[in-house]
Amino acid sequence: MRRLLSSEHFSVDGTLIEAWASMKSFKPKDPPEGGTPSEGGRNAAADFKGQKRSNETHRSTTDPDAMLYRKGPGMEARLRYIGHGLMENRSGLIVDARLTRVSGEASAELQDDSSLEFELSFDNGDDATLTARRA
Secondary structure, three states: OOOOOOOOEEEEEEEEEEOOOOHHHEEEOOOOOOOOOOOOOOOOOOOOOOOOOOOOOEEEOOOOOOEEEEOOOOOOEEEEEEEEEEEEOOOOOEEEEEEEEOOOOHHHHHHOOOOOOOEEEEOOOOOOEEEOOOO
16 A cells, blocks of 8 residues: 655644634732722723733633733734644645644744654745754
8 A cells, every 4th residue: 555645744834813802801910009990881891001011910700811912022912822734745734733822932832842853844934944852
């Protein structure tokens, strides 16, 4: 029987996936004491200008796993996940896919995976190629 997939050459790519949560749901983890109830009902207007918000101090009340992430300098920060695809190079078939929380270290996490035993190419903006071998 002929092997349809290579066991040695793979590519990894990722994309940002916007969480299905409103930025209005991104609230302080520890709400201030004596806060006043919001006015205007279920989806009241919100003004975030001048507020410092980060993943350390805030979290989404509707999607706690979503993280605030900015794609690049000058870009808007949004609640997001990262989708990863592992593709076999010869056939172009996706053999593994994952959805992870954003960390900014996706390629470093793959490099640290000691179970890898194949040539791994990934797109991190500079067309890097990594040859990973089990230690």
